[in-house]
Amino acid sequence: MLQVNDLKCTYSNVIEALTGVTINVNQGEIVGLLGSNGAGKTTTLRCITGEIGFLNGKIVEGSIRYQDRNLDKLQPFESARLGIALVPEDRKLFIDMTVDENLIMGAYTIRDKKIIRENYQKTFDYFPILKNLRNRLTGYVSGGEQQMLAIARALMASPQLLLLDEPSTGLAPMIASNIFAIIKMIREENNVSMLLVEQNANMTFKISNRCFIMENGRTVLHGDSCELQNDPKIKNIYLGIAKEDVDC
Secondary structure: OEEEEEEEEEEOOOEEEEEEEEEEEOOOOEEEEEOOOOOOHHHHHHHHHOHHHHHOEEEEEEEEEEOOEEOOOOOHHHHHHOOEEEEOOOOOOOOOOEHHHHHHHOOOOOOOHHHHHHHHHHHHHHOHHHHHHOOOEHHHOOHHHHHHHHHHHHHOOOOOEEEEEOOOOOOOHHHHHHHHHHHHHHHHHHOOEEEEEEOOHHHHHHHOOEEEEEEOOEEEEEEEHHHHHOOHHHHHHHHOOOOOOOOO
């Protein structure tokens, strides 16, 4: 479904943000993208959505293909119409609008009112707490509720590929665990492909099929999530997670 090949990107034609990123996402799977802060994970997502051009960035080499279509020069609204939805790290919600209004904004690429109604109801199936918050200003709901809303808003667009950037950032462990469980449920029930950028390596390994590891703007390792999770090199050098094996 998604193929990123040897992607290289600069900011202001000077700063080398990506120096060789190769990843792929197949239909119906969750793929994790892991690495330390500054490794280039968010920039990779920006290149896929087309947002990079609005941040004085530029793809200088490599290619991005989605369902056999070249994404290298598409604008964000064009990639959205192709079925790609992003849940950004900082959520980018309209805090002066209600929860309900934010949800409806997510459906701007959908013209069929029946699909909008179905997606609207489905978001409450996944996040029932939002139903009671529909008329509340988004700036007055909790961080966990805002993260749920950000994911729900993306689902309103009926995405075929969902990009999630650090969905657990700033959340209590229990809330983050609940968010990950819902992400996995969304994939299983809708066959939505996902590219998940995360700092929480253990949780990412648990819900993903495969993972890519980034370092200094390039992908350096990839493989089955369970195998990577129990690889001593990954634990000790790249991720710094505990040495105990985890059941996959």
